[in-house]
Amino acid sequence: MGIIKRLGMNFSWLKKIFKKKTARIGIYGPPNAGKTTLANRIIRDWTGDAMGSVSHIPHETRRARRREDVTIKSNGSSVMLDIIDTPGLATKIDFHDFMQFGLSEDESKRRAKEATEGVIEAVKWLDELDGVILVMDATEDPYTQVNVTVIGNMEARKLPLLIAANKIDLPNSSPARIHSAFPQHPLVPISALEGQNIDLLYKEIADHFG
Amino acid sequence: MKGPVIKGIQLDLISEDMLDNMTSMEKVRLILDEVRNGKILVLEKGLTPSEQTKLIELTMTEIAQDDFAGIEIESYPVKQSDTFFNKLLGKTSLKTRLTVIGPAAQLKTIKKDRDLISALVSP
Numbered sequence A: 001m002g003i004i005k006r007l008g009m010n011f012s013w014l015k016k017i018f019k020k021k022t023a024r025i026g027i028y029g030p031p032n033a034g035k036t037t038l039a040n041r042i043i044r045d046w047t048g049d050a051m052g053s054v055s056h057i058p059h060e061t062r063r064a065r066r067r068e069d070v071t072i073k074s075n076g077s078s079v080m081l082d083i084i085d086t087p088g089l090a091t092k093i094d095f096h097d098f099m100q101f102g103l104s105e106d107e108s109k110r111r112a113k114e115a116t117e118g119v120i121e122a123v124k125w126l127d128e129l130d131g132v133i134l135v136m137d138a139t140e141d142p143y144t145q146v147n148v149t150v151i152g153n154m155e156a157r158k159l160p161l162l163i164a165a166n167k168i169d170l171p172n173s174s175p176a177r178i179h180s181a182f183p184q185h186p187l188v189p190i191s192a193l194e195g196q197n198i199d200l201l202y203k204e205i206a207d208h209f210g
Numbered sequence B: 001m002k003g004p005v006i007k008g009i010q011l012d013l014i015s016e017d018m019l020d021n022m023t024s025m026e027k028v029r030l031i032l033d034e035v036r037n038g039k040i041l042v043l044e045k046g047l048t049p050s051e052q053t054k055l056i057e058l059t060m061t062e063i064a065q066d067d068f069a070g071i072e073i074e075s076y077p078v079k080q081s082d083t084f085f086n087k088l089l090g091k092t093s094l095k096t097r098l099t100v101i102g103p104a105a106q107l108k109t110i111k112k113d114r115d116l117i118s119a120l121v122s123p
Helices: A002-018 A035-047 A095-099 A105-128 A145-157 A175-181 A198-209 B018-019 B024-036 B049-062 B084-088
Strands: A023-028 A065-074 A077-085 A131-137 A161-166 A187-189 B011-014 B040-043 B071-075 B079-081 B093-095 B101-102 B107-113 B116-121
Touching: A002 B101, A023 A035, A023 A105, A023 A198, A023 B018, A035 A065, A035 A077, A035 A198, A065 A198, A077 A198, A095 A105, A105 B049, A131 A145, A131 A198, A145 A161, A145 B049, A145 B071, A145 B107, A161 A175, A161 A198, A175 A187, A187 A198, B018 B024, B024 B040, B024 B049, B024 B071, B024 B101, B084 B116, B101 B107, B101 B116
Parallel strands: A023 A077, A023 A131, A131 A161, A161 A187, B011 B040
Antiparallel strands: A065 A077, B040 B101, B071 B101, B079 B093, B107 B116
């Protein structure tokens, strides 16, 4: 048994050498930036499935979801990814904000509690990743603390980061404002909802995470 | 005879030297304790990216409904310090910058860009 175990260890060691590495990529961003909409589009395009439900109420995603072995092909190159759709990062969660969306007090409090747990989970996942797609709402100010913190963490770890400037289907969007805020990172202006520039995003994903 | 009682929100400016003498956990604990007491803190040096995530994580554990909704934190993006020796050694070190932190219920950011943070403090 001991010999088999040792052999097993040897096999896993060999497997590590010959197995094509799967990059583990987290989709990060503030609440309501469109992370799950983007995750759904990627998963649907390459596996025919979906990742999770979306809502206009913030913190709809309160548990990280992982989809393994998603192969993205673009321009002759392909990359295999584990994609983690993370809950929106925030520094404050007030249950009163949910009540403004018509949720009851009890429901709002429960959602707030789950949202705090979701943020902790998203922070913990940062230690497990090979790269990040940071989804920013291109209609909003890009200098939010969430963006600064995620970018700072990836730079400190020297891990690749790709900015998806989302919601370019909206008239007041400005991907240029995001680019001038963080010019050191590649950026793709997209509409995850309508699919604009999504092929360009796949090309950048294949280039940066392959 | 006593002077007029000044009411307002306490603002603490914490020097780089003081921050340099503290561990990451001490900084995060100090920030959360002071902010929960209603203070606004200005950190001369700011927090490293990993300290920022620690702060977010601990803040989430302390959020209490009807009591503490979290923090407002604003800092400038970190700067890469590319000194001659760092370049020679192939290293890049990150330089953290001024940071403002306060209770989410009292501190609201109006505008922020690369070199300006404009915030509103309410009683």
